[in-house]
Amino acid sequence: MAAHHTVAARTGADLRRSVLVVDVEQVWRELLSRAIGRLAGVECAGTAGSVERAVVLAETxxxxxxxxxxxxxxxxxxxxxxxxxxxxPDAALVVLVDADAADLDGVPAFAVVSKRSPLDEVLGAVTAAPARVAAPGPALTRRELEVLELLERGRSATVIAAHLVMSPATCRSHLAALRRKLGAHSLLEVVVRAQHLGLAGRPGRDG
Structure with missing residues (x-):
């Protein structure tokens, strides 16, 4: 089935696209994320198998x-x-459907593509979607950025606390704040998402 484009073609420079893949089926999430990762000028920003997880990633x-x-x-x-x-709200919506038609209940989509279509057709809809400059990411305090910098260097919570002259409890509090703000489930995911957002070296707000 051909993709049905409902929004005008891209405007401005050919900016790098980041794609969030949302699908309840893990096989599809993995297939699409790998395929997107091979596209020039496109990156997979993350995958979600639940609506709640997708909302967290999209907002973060x-x-x-x-x-x-x-x-x-x-x-x-x-x-x-x-x-x-x-x-x-600024993302282009590409909808995957199992049937030849789907009821989107009036939600406007850039493209609607059948899952029965060749993979190239799905990827074509992704690359045709309007690109935009990435959002700046969550606001981190100066202290959180200091903790993040050491975390990215592979330092443990104990070492971070000693280096920054803070109590272990305070360090754990900063690490929990980083997980919350970055929508991460682990410290490894904190590092990955921070690097994706380019947060390293960014001046933080006081706090």
Missing amino acids: APPSVLLVDPDFPGVPAGAVLRRLVTAA
């Missing part, structure tokens, strides 16, 4: 493109799509 680091299969058990497709476009 808004993508250029939302690539979404809205078929989640017990949730209308329109409700899924509305939550995601609310979380990332």
Whole structure:
């Protein structure tokens, strides 16, 4: 099935696209993320197998493109799509559907592509979507950035606390704040997402 484009072609320079893949099926998430990673000028910003996780990722680091299969058990497709476009209102929406037609409940999409289509057709819709400059990311305090810098160097929480002359409890508090602000489940994910957002070396606000 051909992609149905409902938004005008891109404007401005050919900017790098970041794509958030949302699909309840892990096989599809992995397939799409690998395929997107091989595209020039495109990167996979993350994958989500639940609407809640997708919203967190979209709000933390808004993508250029939302690539979404809205078929989640017990949730209308329109409700899924509305939550995601609310979380990332500037992203182009590319919808994957199992059938030749789908009821998006009035949610505007840049493209609608059948999962029965060749993979190249899905990727073509992604690369045709308008690119935009990446959002600046979450605001971190100066102290959080200092903790992040040491974390990126592979330092443990104990070493970070000693180096920055803070109590272990205070260090744990800063690490928890970093996980929350970056939508990360682990310290490794904190580092990966911080590097993706270019947060290293950024001046922080007082606090």
